[in-house]
Amino acid sequence: MVSLEEGVIANADEQRQVGHYWLRSPELAPEATITEHINREITRVEAFGKGILDKSIVTPSGQPFTDVLWIGIGGSGLGPLLMIKALQETGVGLPFHFFDNVDPQGMSCILKELGSRLKTTLVVVVSKSGTTPEPNLGMQQARVRLEGTGNSWSHQAVAITMSDSQLDQQAKQENWLARFDMFDWVGGRTSITSAVGLVPAALIGADLRKFLEGAATMDAVTRVQDLRRNPAALMAASWYVAGDGRGKRDMVIIPYRDRLEVFSRYLQQLVMESLGKRHDRNGKVVHQGIAVYGNKGSTDQHAYVQQLRDGIDNFFATFIEVLENPSDIPRVQGDYPGDFLNGFLQGTRSALSEGGRQSITLTMEHFNAYSLGALIALFERAVGLYGELINVNAYHQPGVEAGKKAAAAILTLQSQIETFLADGLFHSIKEIQQEIDSDNTEAIFLILRHLCGSNQKYIIKGDWGQPLTMEFRLQC
Numbered sequence: 001m002v003s004l005e006e007g008v009i010a011n012a013d014e015q016r017q018v019g020h021y022w023l024r025s026p027e028l029a030p031e032a033t034i035t036e037h038i039n040r041e042i043t044r045v046e047a048f049g050k051g052i053l054d055k056s057i058v059t060p061s062g063q064p065f066t067d068v069l070w071i072g073i074g075g076s077g078l079g080p081l082l083m084i085k086a087l088q089e090t091g092v093g094l095p096f097h098f099f100d101n102v103d104p105q106g107m108s109c110i111l112k113e114l115g116s117r118l119k120t121t122l123v124v125v126v127s128k129s130g131t132t133p134e135p136n137l138g139m140q141q142a143r144v145r146l147e148g149t150g151n152s153w154s155h156q157a158v159a160i161t162m163s164d165s166q167l168d169q170q171a172k173q174e175n176w177l178a179r180f181d182m183f184d185w186v187g188g189r190t191s192i193t194s195a196v197g198l199v200p201a202a203l204i205g206a207d208l209r210k211f212l213e214g215a216a217t218m219d220a221v222t223r224v225q226d227l228r229r230n231p232a233a234l235m236a237a238s239w240y241v242a243g244d245g246r247g248k249r250d251m252v253i254i255p256y257r258d259r260l261e262v263f264s265r266y267l268q269q270l271v272m273e274s275l276g277k278r279h280d281r282n283g284k285v286v287h288q289g290i291a292v293y294g295n296k297g298s299t300d301q302h303a304y305v306q307q308l309r310d311g312i313d314n315f316f317a318t319f320i321e322v323l324e325n326p327s328d329i330p331r332v333q334g335d336y337p338g339d340f341l342n343g344f345l346q347g348t349r350s351a352l353s354e355g356g357r358q359s360i361t362l363t364m365e366h367f368n369a370y371s372l373g374a375l376i377a378l379f380e381r382a383v384g385l386y387g388e389l390i391n392v393n394a395y396h397q398p399g400v401e402a403g404k405k406a407a408a409a410i411l412t413l414q415s416q417i418e419t420f421l422a423d424g425l426f427h428s429i430k431e432i433q434q435e436i437d438s439d440n441t442e443a444i445f446l447i448l449r450h451l452c453g454s455n456q457k458y459i460i461k462g463d464w465g466q467p468l469t470m471e472f473r474l475q476c
């Protein structure tokens, strides 16, 4: 971890440095130019957020921005979602809407929700690589809708991406409203302390400097080279002991606070994409990882906690509690909901211990931008340390790349099928298979099912239960 922070190529497979710790302590970056670059971006993000909120940055027609449409997936979507859910105060800053998928129905709902406000919506397209299909498709859809109503995309669009990526080049050529840098040495799942998390923080009026300070303070505490005085090392060691160093127990995250409801989803990516690896760093097949799930307390007590208490012992729980609970909720008939929340947490915790189940409890005095930064940094460091314990590269994601390639192959197959069926004649799966020279009968069947299910252009003969008897024809 020391050499990682000093700037060695810690992600050997991708030949990259791993520098998310520099984002909140820029002075630790290995080169002065990096330090300056990080500081410059923080200042630019802050100024941009301020300009939007104080209405000095407006649409071409002089109207203030009313909404944000955030288009990004994985680390480019989950961090911002966590930031908004965790820190946005009601009525403060701009309301956020997310395109974090390519489900047409989902996109349609969001565009309907925005309705005529699309013309005053700041559209932020986020992709480190600038080539991920999902944000690219989301951008196409938002752009067509926006320009269809006579508005100018470039005056409402913001890009967050690596310098010189495809997205960056487009944003520069078209002179988008703003662009912010993602750095080559920051992975998506650890990008929340870069512009990816700071832009949303700025747009909801959250204290992004405090957020960074919280992360930096936790980084300092978790650099201590003494296991018992280093909370991240203790946590990583606990994970190791609980799962026998093989991920045999799942990590169940139960924060007793609505604001942290998406934290387990955020951690799913951070933990599972980092640790879920086939090979260790010596190339040995290890099939490592830790599964993460959870939602929030006390809600989860009424869902799956039954199994945690009495069922299969294949997990360790992580309770997250916050002592201070600022709200205008009064005591009614002697009952204060906060007392119940605390009681439920303690009750569940001791019920699990009585049943011999393992748990960790993290306690925060307050919940704010500072403690959110600290909480994230704690898990980032624990993941890094655990990665060292099990000797995996925690900073690449070769399995995701394999899935992307397989998806691209399916899309190629689909266009071959569509081209063949364009003759308007009936064809069986076998004929299609011969024509496009593919032995992947199942994929062909599933593509045909998709084509027929998602639009009305095809006439079908036969029975879906007997695929090989079926014939398909494009309706002319």
Ligand SMILES: O=P(O)(O)OC[C@H]1O[C@H](O)[C@H](O)[C@@H](O)[C@@H]1O
Pocket: 073, 074, 075, 076, 126, 127, 128, 129, 130, 131, 132, 135, 187, 188, 189, 273, 397, 400
């Ligand atoms: O930011 P992007 O380059 O679009 O990447 C978005 C996400 O997709 C990839 O497939 C990776 O698995 C994630 O780690 C990443 O956060």
